[in-house]
Amino acid sequence: MTSQTDRRWWALGALVAAMLVLGFDSTILNVALPTMAAQLGADTGQQQWIADAYIVVFAALMLPAGLLGDRFGRRRMLITGLLIFLVGSLLGTLVDSPGLIVAARAVMGVGAALIMPLAMSVLPSLFGPDERPKAVGAISAASALGLPLGPLVGGWLLDHFWWGSIFFVNVPLVLIGVAACVFLLPETRDPSSPKVDALSAVLTAAGLGALVFGIIEGPGRGWGDPLVVTALAASVALLTGLVLRGRGLDRPMLDLRLLRGPGFLWNTVAAALGTLVLSGLMFLLPPYLEAVLGHDAFGTGLRMLPMMAGLMVAAKGSGALAERIGPRPVITGGLIVLACAAFLGSTTDVHDGYGTTALWLSIAGVGFGFTMVPAMDAALGALPSERAGSGSGLLMTVRQFGGSLGVALLGSLLAGAYGERVDTAGLPARAADAAGDSVVAAHLVAERTGIPQLAASADRAYLHGMSLVLLLCGIAALVAAALTAAFLPDPRARRRGRRTEPGTPTEPGRRADEAVAPGTSDA
Structure with missing residues (x-):
């Protein structure tokens, strides 16, 4: 008979399978956006909506999703989320217009809203403060593993099949996640949780x-x-x-009282701003690699590996380093490294080769990895276990909202800067509008009209917009680093027996990392 200790680690494997689905899907779409722009005529705004429909629904529904898990069972709702994600993926394979793809992505966002916070919320119930960094690191590594696999597999699929195959490939991964959750994950809940508002x-x-x-x-x-x-x-x-x-309300869905604890607040801010920067990078990279540098979809996925490699290396070692010296210097240092990568990337010239890009991508991955894992772990550690669902829902909502703002704000800045710089003089009105929408469309127009100067102008305009976006990313990362350096407390003080920080949302006389969920495993 499997021991309870072994069961916990097998349960973590179920969560890893679920998170792998989300990590895989996030990057497989990014590498497909240029292909969708070419084959479906999706302009920059439509590409932003294809990316953001998923993220906005994701962020908007994570708070009620966390409460649903607290009240009705986290395993049950996690499986429900995986099945909804499966439906959205199947819909994505059947539609053939940007608007319908946006709808399919929204359905997938509903499923992801259930998967993400519930996968994180069970960790405090399964693992104590000594083991939780390893568990968070395993889940982060699963998401990180999905990131490099997404562009590679997606690029190969796009080179050999139709673009809808990038949705269909989610099906076996989701089915594996469902099976793992059914057989391995114990059920936990909080019967006192409020109803969803x-x-x-x-x-x-x-x-x-x-x-x-x-x-x-x-x-x-x-x-x-x-x-x-x-x-x-x-x-x-x-x-x-x-x-x-x-x-x-006594127990509101958006419980801002959780933000009174500086540990939860500033770790959440760091995670959100770090996600904003990474989301912006992931949105602007595929068009640059495919349209400007001329690589195919698979080559684009391959050339994004340096960022993913840096992220995975940093995610593996950041937990132990944060335990040794405290999360504040690790998170602050990670954000500074991320800012340096963005500033270096902003100097990219239209004549630069891939080597320059690989360098700053590697640095960006390292910075993000050293930021995200300790920030997420420290934020979860500041929550009482009975508020794990709603608290992790708030954490992931703020983080994903940072991601949606990254795509929306930085994508809009990129689109505006590109549209102002690209030279479409002499083109028919329809061709000029298409070339002004995106660099991918400009290259198609240049090829069809036999005007190579248009492609060169589009490349320069895109690099101008990319430089502005990366400068803004660097500034945002520096702001986040300054905030964490100034305000982030050291949670190790509580584990040494010091008093709980004022305003930390725990029960009187109990530390957040000692609180036990009222709903125990029924395994």
Whole structure:
């Protein structure tokens, strides 16, 4: 009979399988966006929506998803999320227009919203403070392993099959994750968890959706366009209403009281800003590698490996280093390394080869790895176990919202800078509009019209926009590093017996890493 200790590690294997699905899917789409732009006529705004439909739904539903897991069983809802993700993947293989792909991605976002926070929320119930960094590192490594596999497998599929194969390949991975969860993962729940607040869920989804819509549509329509202004104003009103509603509830879905603990707050800020930077990098890299440098889809995936290799190496060693010297210097140092990579990348010239890109990609991966694992582990360690679902849901919501802002803000900056610089003089109106939408479309127009100067102009314009985006990424990473250096506490103090930090959301007399979930395993 398998011992309880062995069962915990087998259960971690089930979580790793679930997280592998999300890591795989996030990068397989990025490498496919240029192909979709060429084959489906998706402009930059539509590509942003293909990426952001998933992320916005993901971020908006993670809070209620965490509560559903607390109340009805985390294993049950995790399996439900995997099945919904499976449905979205199957839909993606059947549709043939940018709008329908956005819809399929939204369905996948619903499933991912259940998978991500629930996979993380069971860790405090399964592992104590000494073992939890290893568990977080294993889940982070699973996500990291999916990142390099996504572009490689996706590139190979795009070179040999139709673009819908990048969705179909999720099917076996999801089925493996479901089987692992059914047979290996113990059920945990919190019977005292509040019911899901439907109004709060609507306010969250509508508020985040309106904000991202305004940011994506702003460059094309103009920031003074009535629709853009209305969307941004509505997002402020909706999200303000969400905060005000939460203040009137004992156990709100968006429990901002969890942010009173500086450990949870500043680790969450570091994770969100780090994700914003990485999301921006992942959005701008495939068009550069495919259109500007001229590599095919598989070659693009192969050339993104340095970032993934750096991330995996750093993720493996960051937990032990944070335990030895504390998470604050590790996270701060990781953010500074990430900023240096972005600044180095911003100097990329149109005549530079891949070697320059490989260098700053490697550095960026190392910086992100040394930031994310200790930040996520320290944030989870600041939560009481009975609030693991809602707390990890809030953590992942803020992090994923950072990712959606990264794609929306940085993608909009890139689109605006590119559109202003690309020279479409002398082209017919329709061709000029297409060339101004994206660098991929500009290369297609240049090939069809026999105007090589257009492709050269598009390359220079894209590099200009990419440099601006990378400069902004570097500044954001430095801001995050300054904040963590100034405000992030050292959780090791609590484990030495010191008093709990003021405002930390734990029960009186109990440390966050000692709290036991009221719902125990039924295994």
